[in-house]
Structure formats: structure tokens, C-alpha cells
Amino acid sequence: MRPAHSLPLRIMHWVNVYAVCCMVFSGWEIYNASPDLPFSFPQWATLGGWLGGALAWHLSAVWLLVLNGVAYLLYGIFSGHLKRDLRPPSPRAFLRDFVAALRLRLPHKIGHYNAVQRLFYGGVICILIVEVLTGLSIWKPVQLGGLVSLFGGYVLARNIHLAMMILIVGFIVVHLVLVAIVPRTLVAMVKAVPSDPQETPDV
Ligand code: HEM
Known part of the structure; x- marks a missing residue:
């Protein structure tokens, strides 16, 4: 049986979810240190505790995001997944x-x-x-x-x-x-x- 989503795809999806969550929540803490819009994110929704901690999270998680993203794109190209399942619609x-x-x-x-x-x-x-x-x-x-x-x-x-x-x-x-x-x-x-x-x- 060919699964609806292959194992590598499922693993990369969930790694991506973790990395994106780390990036978004630490990004909100970084933004809060110097907001350029008239609002700040609530402290409970941020990651890192303070600017330095949030930057450490942000700059660590980005490597996970990039490595996982590159692996996803290479897998998607060589397995035919991108062409078969995600080609732009007319x-x-x-x-x-x-x-x-x-x-x-x-x-x-x-x-x-x-x-x-x-x-x-x-x-x-x-x-x-x-x-x-x-x-x-x-x-x-x-x-x-x-x-x-x-x-x-x-x-x-x-x-x-x-x-x-x-x-x-x-x-x-x-x-x-x-x-x-x-x-x-x-x-x-x-x-x-x-x-x-x-x-x-x-x-
Ligand atoms: C807890 C959070 C998430 C859940 C429960 C979730 C769940 C899912 C599910 C069930 C699918 C398959 C949809 C289908 O078969 O119709 C899917 C696909 C996908 N999700 Fe998520 N997702 C989450 C977070 C994210 C995030 C944060 C991103 C990126 C910002 C993302 C990007 C994608 C993409 C690009 C696909 C298509 C993947 C492919 O086939 O190559 N997801 N997700």
C-alpha cells in the first residue's frame, strides 16, 4: 500500500511545525523589544523570556527550519511529490x-x-x-x-x-x-x- 503521505513527508511536516512554532513565538518576543506597530504580543504567547533568550531560540530554530526545508525541497523534487501533488493550478x-x-x-x-x-x-x-x-x-x-x-x-x-x-x-x-x-x-x-x-x- 502506498500511503497518502510518505514517512519522510510526515516526519518533515512535524519537524517543520516545531521549527515554525519556535520561530513565530520567539519572533514575537524579539518584536516586543522594539515594536514598530502600535501593538505588542502578550508575554504568555512568546518564547525566550527576554530579548537575548528569544534571539537564541530564533537563531537556533532557523537552522532546523532551513535544513528541514532544504531536505523537503530535495525530496519533493527527486520523488516527484512537488510536481505531482503541488504543481500550481490553472x-x-x-x-x-x-x-x-x-x-x-x-x-x-x-x-x-x-x-x-x-x-x-x-x-x-x-x-x-x-x-x-x-x-x-x-x-x-x-x-x-x-x-x-x-x-x-x-x-x-x-x-x-x-x-x-x-x-x-x-x-x-x-x-x-x-x-x-x-x-x-x-x-x-x-x-x-x-x-x-x-x-x-x-x-
Ligand atoms: C499543529 C499544526 C498543524 C497541523 C495539525 C497540520 C496538519 C496538516 C495536515 C493534516 C496536512 C495534510 C492535509 C491534507 O491531506 O489535506 C498538512 C499538510 C501540510 N501542512 Fe500542515 N499542519 C500544521 C502546521 C503546519 C505549519 C506550521 C505549516 C507551515 C507553515 C504547515 C504546512 C503544511 C504544508 C505545506 C502541507 C502540504 C505538505 C505536502 O504535501 O508537501 N502545516 N498539515
């Missing part, structure tokens, strides 16, 4: 599935992603890459001057870093709501279960 397929989702008529097949999921998952992977690159820019702005210029300077790189964090947190909220609506998907991300049969080919 605008027509996206519109069709998005309208069906709004009407609560989008069937969810374990082991097959619809066009909305493909865009959603592919999108968060790209956003995570931008998040890491802007993070590197504001960590070493002198040594990585070229990268900083690519993002329009230090201040813009910091704001993009913050904006990407908001998109990632937004993704996680929607992701968790969808998992709660179809809890069978969670079982398939934990243990080996067979894929549902697919009736119509994806466009």
Missing part, C-alpha cells in the same frame, strides 16, 4: 475549486490536493522562503548587503519579514480550521493510511 481550476469551497461543496480526498490546497501549500512554502531570506537580511545587513538591497533596504526587509510572519500565522489559522473540519486528514499526516480513490483528474 486559474480556471483554482476558480472552480474556490467557488466550490465557498459553497461548502469541495470534496476532500485524502492523498490528493485540490487546486485551492495546491495554491495554499505552494504559497506558504514560497512565503517561508521569503521569510528566511528577509530574516538573513536583517540578521547580517552588512555582510549580506546585496540581499538587503534586493528587498529595498533594511527597513523594508524588516517590514516584509513582519508581513510574511502575519501571512504564515494566517495560513496556520486557516490550515488548522480545515484540519478540524476534516480530521481524517490529520490521521493521514500521522500514520500510513491509503489514499482515497480520485474520480476526476486535477487540472
Whole structure:
């Protein structure tokens, strides 16, 4: 039986969850030390205890995030997972599935992603890459001057870093709501279960 999600994929997904949580919660503590928007994150939702502790968490967890992300991308390319399951949908397929989702008529097949999921998952992977690159820019702005210029300077790189964090947190909220609506998907991300049969080919 070919599982809906292979073992390496399941392991990398959960490592990613741990790394992203460490990054987000320690990032909130770092932001709180010098907020550039008119709000701060509640202390209970932060990791690290103080600026130095949060930076230590942030700069350690990023290596886990990057190593796991590189392993995921290499695995995805060489196993054919990215091409087979996460190829960008055509605008027509996206519109069709998005309208069906709004009407609560989008069937969810374990082991097959619809066009909305493909865009959603592919999108968060790209956003995570931008998040890491802007993070590197504001960590070493002198040594990585070229990268900083690519993002329009230090201040813009910091704001993009913050904006990407908001998109990632937004993704996680929607992701968790969808998992709660179809809890069978969670079982398939934990243990080996067979894929549902697919009736119509994806466009
Ligand atoms: C506790 C938190 C999380 C839970 C319970 C969870 C659960 C799941 C489940 C059940 C799936 C499979 C969906 C399906 O088969 O329809 C999935 C896929 C996915 N999740 Fe999560 N997830 C969590 C956090 C995250 C985070 C933090 C990220 C990244 C920011 C993420 C990114 C993804 C991606 C990209 C996929 C598609 C993976 C692939 O097939 O290559 N998830 N998640």
C-alpha cells in the first residue's frame, strides 16, 4: 500500500511545525523589544523570556527550519511529490475549486490536493522562503548587503519579514480550521493510511 503521505513527508511536516512554532513565538518576543506597530504580543504567547533568550531560540530554530526545508525541497523534487501533488493550478481550476469551497461543496480526498490546497501549500512554502531570506537580511545587513538591497533596504526587509510572519500565522489559522473540519486528514499526516480513490483528474 502506498500511503497518502510518505514517512519522510510526515516526519518533515512535524519537524517543520516545531521549527515554525519556535520561530513565530520567539519572533514575537524579539518584536516586543522594539515594536514598530502600535501593538505588542502578550508575554504568555512568546518564547525566550527576554530579548537575548528569544534571539537564541530564533537563531537556533532557523537552522532546523532551513535544513528541514532544504531536505523537503530535495525530496519533493527527486520523488516527484512537488510536481505531482503541488504543481500550481490553472486559474480556471483554482476558480472552480474556490467557488466550490465557498459553497461548502469541495470534496476532500485524502492523498490528493485540490487546486485551492495546491495554491495554499505552494504559497506558504514560497512565503517561508521569503521569510528566511528577509530574516538573513536583517540578521547580517552588512555582510549580506546585496540581499538587503534586493528587498529595498533594511527597513523594508524588516517590514516584509513582519508581513510574511502575519501571512504564515494566517495560513496556520486557516490550515488548522480545515484540519478540524476534516480530521481524517490529520490521521493521514500521522500514520500510513491509503489514499482515497480520485474520480476526476486535477487540472
Ligand atoms: C499543529 C499544526 C498543524 C497541523 C495539525 C497540520 C496538519 C496538516 C495536515 C493534516 C496536512 C495534510 C492535509 C491534507 O491531506 O489535506 C498538512 C499538510 C501540510 N501542512 Fe500542515 N499542519 C500544521 C502546521 C503546519 C505549519 C506550521 C505549516 C507551515 C507553515 C504547515 C504546512 C503544511 C504544508 C505545506 C502541507 C502540504 C505538505 C505536502 O504535501 O508537501 N502545516 N498539515
